[in-house]
Amino acid sequence: MPIYIKESDVVEFLDMPSCIQALRDAFAEEAKGQANIVPRTRWPFGSVRLNVMGGGERASKRFAVKAYGGGPFHVLYYTEDKGLLAIIEANALGAIRTGAASAVATEKMAKAGAGKVGLIGAGKQARIQVSALKAVGMLNELAVAARDRAKLEAFCAQLGKELAVPVRAAASAEEAAAGADIVITATGSAEPVLRQAWLAPAAHVNAMGANAANRREVDADCVLKASLVVTDHIEQAKAEAAEFIDLVKGGRFDWASVKPLHQIVTGPRVARDGTTHTLFKSLGVGLEDVAAAAIVYDRAMASGRFKPL
Helix, strand or coil: CCEEECHHHHHHHCCHHHHHHHHHHHHHHHHCCCEEEEEEEEEEECCEEEEEEEEEECCCCEEEEEEECCCCCEEEEEECCCEEEEEEECHHHHHHHHHHHHHHHHHHHCCCCCCEEEEECCCHHHHHHHHHHHHCCCCCEEEEECCCHHHHHHHHHHHHHHHCCCEEECCCHHHHHCCCCEEEECCCCCCCCECHHHCCCCCEEEECCCCCCCCCCECHHHHHCCCEEEECCHHHHHHHCHHHHHHHHCCCCCHHHEEEHHHHHCCCCCCCCCCCCEEEECCCCHHHHHHHHHHHHHHHHHHCCCCCC
């Protein structure tokens, strides 16, 4: 019989460093053909949409399905031989593993010694994104831009205390990006909030806030002029990465130019010539949920606090 794991338990059990390592391992398994991703599918039901995605690892014989609509996210976590192991409330799980995925990409794609970060957005995921960079030693100073100035000032003050690095409120997205080694967009905007012309030479961009075909955070040149473009799953990107879809439809870009994250994770650090930027388009995939759920489930069982339903 399965156990039920609440959101508060997920926050207790799922720390960022462990999640980052779990994602490194999961994408390495995918690179060997030992893990699978089932791309997200979205079905409209009146005013809400049902979203379903999944993934699995052959070595552990575990797999997961995540479903969410107008309310909380849930992961159904299974094992091949024992059936349903757990039902996990997954809002926090999804946020943490999304930050971890960006860290896994950045440590391979950003230039050596990168630590000056520009952040566009001041929401929950923005906070987790920079926390993930801190966990891999790639955050020394931070500039943040957001539309709500009062919210931005409070966000920067709190984040500076939490991360123990200098954090300042930028006057604009352009100012936040200026001179940054790493630029993060965490907005969900329908129109680009970052332009390639603002990037420093050899910058790395994590575009992670928009995962739908009607939302785009970076302009066309951020894609077209990048020396390397990576996403966590190409088939899912064909349905959700608006920045790529627009350019492919216009005949200006080709899917063969996009590399899957598992290829980057298992290779050496990307060689940088100091003149061009790199781009990671984060969508969030089911394999990341499997890896994060494994940590949560195993630690829940080890605690001895959970009884089968």
